[in-house]
Amino acid sequence: MKKIILHDYRRCPFCIRVRILLFLKKIDYEKIHEPLRIWTPWMRKVSKEKKFKPSVPILRFFQGFWFFKKEKIIRESNQINLFLDENFGKKEFTPEKNSDEYKKMIEWWSWCEEFKKNIDLFKYGDDFNFDKEKTSFIKKL
Numbered sequence: 672m673k674k675i676i677l678h679d680y681r682r683c684p685f686c687i688r689v690r691i692l693l694f695l696k697k698i699d700y701e702k703i704h705e706p707l708r709i710w711t712p713w714m715r716k717v718s719k720e721k722k723f724k725p726s727v728p729i730l731r732f733f734q735g736f737w738f739f740k741k742e743k744i745i746r747e748s749n750q751i752n753l754f755l756d757e758n759f760g761k762k763e764f765t766p767e768k769n770s771d772e773y774k775k776m777i778e779w780w781s782w783c784e785e786f787k788k789n790i791d792l793f794k795y796g797d798d799f800n801f802d803k804e805k806t807s808f809i810k811k812l
């Protein structure tokens with residue numbers, strides 16, 4: 672199949688999920704380290720063109736042939752893992768579409784998205800600066 676590139680940060684839990692699946696499915700891939708905030712020129716260019724806030728993981732590959740070849744990118748670890756499971760070998764790590772398990776998985780995704788937003792708010796504050804007010808109770812614990 673296609674050559675797979677993963678834009679990755681070693682300690683990012685979302686990247687780790689993707690790397691686990693790549694490992695379990697024995698998929699060959701190239702890893703590009705993205706030092707968070709000091710993004711690679713590729714990340715800066717693509718996020719500007721496609722108007723998204725740079726983040727990892729991003730899966731990148733080419734589809735089509737010759738000059739019809741087009742670069743595809745998938746953002747969001749959930750979508751990346753679904754794609755990998757559906758397109759490489761037997762689908763064995765994600766439930767069948769529209770099954771009850773699948774619906775449950777989508778519910779968990781939404782829950783985790785909210786949870787992550789709140790953890791970030793707690794850790795960094797609204798503007799990604801540590802917020803003394805919001806976290807002042809820590810001292811009292």
Ligand SMILES: N[C@@H](CCC(=O)N[C@@H](CS)C(=O)NCC(=O)O)C(=O)O
Pocket residue numbers: 680682683684685707708725726727728746747748749
């Ligand atoms: N919902 C995303 C979350 C990805 C995410 O939050 N990645 C963090 C690293 S753990 C990131 O790239 N943050 C951007 C930044 O720190 O500026 C996913 O599941 O892929």
